[in-house]
Amino acid sequence: MAPSSIAILGGGLTGLSAAFHLSHRFPAAQITLLNKDIHFGGWVHSRRAKLTLKDGRETSVLLEAGPRTLRPNSKSVLELINLLDLSSSLLTVPKSSPAARNRFLRLPGTQGLHRIPSSLLSLLTSGLSPKSSSLHSPLGYILLSAVAREPFRSWNRPPMIEDESVDEFLSRRFGTEFARIFGSALVHGIYAADSRELSVRAAFPSLWDAEERGRGSLVTGFLRPSRVLATAEVDDPPYQLGDVEERMRGVSVYSLSQGIGVLVDALLRELRTRRNVRLLGGVSATGLRMNPRTAQFEITTSSCETLRATHTVSAVPLPSLKGLLSPKTPLPHLTANPYSSVTVVNLVFLAPPGRVLHPVGFGYLVPRMSAGHQENAILGCVFDSSSMSAQEAPWSADIVKMTAMLREPVASIPRLVEMLSEQLGVRLPDPLIARVHDNVHCIPLLRVGHLQRMRELSGVLRGEPWSGKLEVIGAGVGGVSVGDCVEAGRRAGKSWA
Numbered sequence: 001m002a003p004s005s006i007a008i009l010g011g012g013l014t015g016l017s018a019a020f021h022l023s024h025r026f027p028a029a030q031i032t033l034l035n036k037d038i039h040f041g042g043w044v045h046s047r048r049a050k051l052t053l054k055d056g057r058e059t060s061v062l063l064e065a066g067p068r069t070l071r072p073n074s075k076s077v078l079e080l081i082n083l084l085d086l087s088s089s090l091l092t093v094p095k096s097s098p099a100a101r102n103r104f105l106r107l108p109g110t111q112g113l114h115r116i117p118s119s120l121l122s123l124l125t126s127g128l129s130p131k132s133s134s135l136h137s138p139l140g141y142i143l144l145s146a147v148a149r150e151p152f153r154s155w156n157r158p159p160m161i162e163d164e165s166v167d168e169f170l171s172r173r174f175g176t177e178f179a180r181i182f183g184s185a186l187v188h189g190i191y192a193a194d195s196r197e198l199s200v201r202a203a204f205p206s207l208w209d210a211e212e213r214g215r216g217s218l219v220t221g222f223l224r225p226s227r228v229l230a231t232a233e234v235d236d237p238p239y240q241l242g243d244v245e246e247r248m249r250g251v252s253v254y255s256l257s258q259g260i261g262v263l264v265d266a267l268l269r270e271l272r273t274r275r276n277v278r279l280l281g282g283v284s285a286t287g288l289r290m291n292p293r294t295a296q297f298e299i300t301t302s303s304c305e306t307l308r309a310t311h312t313v314s315a316v317p318l319p320s321l322k323g324l325l326s327p328k329t330p331l332p333h334l335t336a337n338p339y340s341s342v343t344v345v346n347l348v349f350l351a352p353p354g355r356v357l358h359p360v361g362f363g364y365l366v367p368r369m370s371a372g373h374q375e376n377a378i379l380g381c382v383f384d385s386s387s388m389s390a391q392e393a394p395w396s397a398d399i400v401k402m403t404a405m406l407r408e409p410v411a412s413i414p415r416l417v418e419m420l421s422e423q424l425g426v427r428l429p430d431p432l433i434a435r436v437h438d439n440v441h442c443i444p445l446l447r448v449g450h451l452q453r454m455r456e457l458s459g460v461l462r463g464e465p466w467s468g469k470l471e472v473i474g475a476g477v478g479g480v481s482v483g484d485c486v487e488a489g490r491r492a493g494k495s496w497a
């Protein structure tokens, strides 16, 4: 039966996207969204900070504490940009630009940053040239020798395994040094977590599939076309993309002129105009049960109300959902994944005349240290002004903005600047602005076996007492990217028609 009332728990991008799509799909249903904070949008946090330049001119810089760039492969986000009329504030970074192509690694014990070859082809072709620096750089050598040997390694996936860690997977195919350096850095740059714990099937399903396509060899698998052409399900409504998809041709990443927060603001503005939507900020759910007599959900709230709904979408972190349930009706696996905490530090510098503070590029990552060495507090650093300088006024050209990502709270700003200077191989001046955001438990680490556990959770939700009327979605279920979250919201309640 179609829902007559829907409760949505959580007002991050997943919950807001669910409200946007469900209110359209079920215009007769009353939708109530509860968000524990007054601020909606979850980890999205875009703010401008004022600044006075040396010549006395006032300006401002955009500082992002959460996601800062989006990738064009998520059609559900492009659809929102089109439907919410945000395309005029799009800022795009072409795939061909140095800001997209140059990603660096910081290898302890070596000088400065090392550029990661942007494609296997460029690595192989540059490796063929006698003048090439790739082979002589520590990264180029590790990468080229691991990739060249991989097709000759036999099929070595242990029999019967359904999943393994990213580190185990890459070690099997490319060797332990490659896995430690590249695998750990990649996982630091997306999950701020340990690649020895992250599920390869949940985080990088294309790697697992390529190994199968290549009958054991990942390199061969990537050279063979994939048989699965589309992931969208047949009965999904087509994405309404307008001309936004066209504008994304050749784009690596994009943002909006006033930051990702604009997407949240536009969603909130639109939802406030919809008569069947009620947004409750600063109100959290304190309990959730299905009343078997009325077949309705009863949700107690921090404002001492009881909200009744025929259907519910939970878009809060899985451990938070666990805390709402009665021990009589538990759900499995809600605490199987730990959450990483990331300290994000926005730094703004005034570049001294003639001094370059960092190479042009996306940023750099720091891999896991080899055994016996202490891990660096810095996971990586984003060079915001390389890719998103258009977020600032044109007369702010000598302003350099970067964002350091740390695995632990920062000891002091001078100490952080010293550490960054050492990694960059450049003496950074004192920052004009330093904003610290301790994002506690912000990214779920999808542990090995995640997909199987989520299948079991779905099975339980289809059975009694939930009968498919409670949907559990969000970063801890379907993936951590903005695209994954918005897509999960778009698909919520698909079986309720």
Ligand SMILES: C=Cc1c2[nH]c(c1C)Cc1[nH]c(c(CCC(=O)O)c1C)Cc1[nH]c(c(C)c1CCC(=O)O)Cc1[nH]c(c(C)c1C=C)C2
Pocket: 067, 069, 070, 071, 103, 104, 186, 188, 189, 190, 191, 192, 342, 362, 363, 364, 365, 379, 380, 381, 382, 383, 405, 443, 480, 481, 482, 483
């Ligand atoms: C150094 C730490 C981090 C950097 N970004 C994040 C952390 C923890 C968070 C993050 N980055 C990505 C995602 C996925 C979500 C999305 O909406 O796209 C998250 C949660 C994207 C990403 N970042 C890097 C890669 C390879 C990806 C996957 C997609 C893509 O290719 O863009 C690498 C990377 N992250 C950071 C840096 C400095 C860096 C590379 C040099 C910062």
